[in-house]
Each structure stands twice: as C-alpha cells, then as structure tokens.
Amino acid sequence: MLFNLFVLLGTLVAMEGVGTLAHKYVMHGWGWWLHRSHHEPRLGTLETNDLYLLALALFATALVALGRAGHAPLQWVGAGVAGYGLLYVLAHDGLFHRHWPRQPRFMHGYLRRLYRAHRLHHAVKGRKHSVSFGFFYAPPFEVLKRQLRERRRG
Ligand SMILES: [Zn+2]
Numbered sequence: 001m002l003f004n005l006f007v008l009l010g011t012l013v014a015m016e017g018v019g020t021l022a023h024k025y026v027m028h029g030w031g032w033w034l035h036r037s038h039h040e041p042r043l044g045t046l047e048t049n050d051l052y053l054l055a056l057a058l059f060a061t062a063l064v065a066l067g068r069a070g071h072a073p074l075q076w077v078g079a080g081v082a083g084y085g086l087l088y089v090l091a092h093d094g095l096f097h098r099h100w101p102r103q104p105r106f107m108h109g110y111l112r113r114l115y116r117a118h119r120l121h122h123a124v125k126g127r128k129h130s131v132s133f134g135f136f137y138a139p140p141f142e143v144l145k146r147q148l149r150e151r152r153r154g
Pocket residue numbers: 023027028035039121130
C-alpha cells in the first residue's frame with residue numbers, strides 16, 4: 001500500500017516535469033496549432049487546446065486498464081497522471097484563468113507566485129519568446145521578467 005502511494009505521488013511530481021517539457025517543446029512546437037487557441041481571446045467554453053487534456057485522460061485510463069489487467073503498479077501511475085490532470089484543471093483553468101463560478105481572492109505566497117508567472121506566460125501572444133512553461137513550479141517573478149525582456153529583444 002505504501003509502495004502504491006509512493007508510485008502515485010512520484011508520478012504526480014514527475015508529471016510536472018513532463019508537463020513543463022510538453023508545454024515548451026510540443027505545445028509551443030509542432031503542437032502549436034492545437035495550443036494556439038489558448039493564447040488567443042476565448043470564444044466558447046471549450047478550445048482546441050482542451051484536446052491535450054483529453055489525450056491525458058485517455059492515457060491515464062489506458063494505464064489504469066493495463067494495471068488492472070495484471071501489470072501492476074501501472075494503475076497507480078495512471079492514477080497519478082489523472083490526479084495531475086485534475087490539479088491542472090483546478091489550478092490552470094480555475095485559478096489562473098478564473099473559470100470558477102466565484103473568483104478566488106486568496107492569492108498569497110505560492111499560489112500568487114504561480115498565478116503571476118502564468119500571466120507572464122500569456123504576456124506573449126505568439127508561439128515564440130514565452131516564459132514559464134510549468135504549472136506547479138514557477139521561478140521567481142523577477143527572473144521571469146528578465147527572461148521575458150531578453151527573449152523579446154533577442
Ligand atoms: Zn502556452
């Protein structure tokens with residue numbers, strides 16, 4: 001049981017690394033055509049960018065199915081992937097983009113740091129020169145501002 005919990009938590013942490021890299025090199029790379037909708041003014045409740053979330057959900061489901069078919073502990077890896085997706089929706093869609101019914105007013109410390117970093121990510125409209133690709137880890141605000149200035153210049 002403890003081992004399974006360890007696998008689940010480890011997957012959650014690892015997913016932030018995977019998510020950051022995927023956002024930087026896939027979503028802002030060859031997968032930009034899908035992510036682009038997220039960097040433009042929103043038209044409806046759904047955007048093509050949400051297909052990434054759907055892909056993540058399918059991947060998590062497949063892992064859980066494999067685990068339950070005898071390939072333990074893949075079901076716990078799947079649970080970690082699903083958990084990361086859920087946290088992503090809560091933090092990114094809810095907190096960063098304020099898609100909650102009530103706007104949260106408790107932005108302090110860690111959450112405020114994440115929120116401001118993601119604002120800076122959206123300060124760049126196009127595919128290139130963006131900063132801060134993570135969702136649950138953000139470098140200090142001043143560092144990101146400096147990066148943004150340098151990337152815009154260079
Ligand atoms: Zn982006």
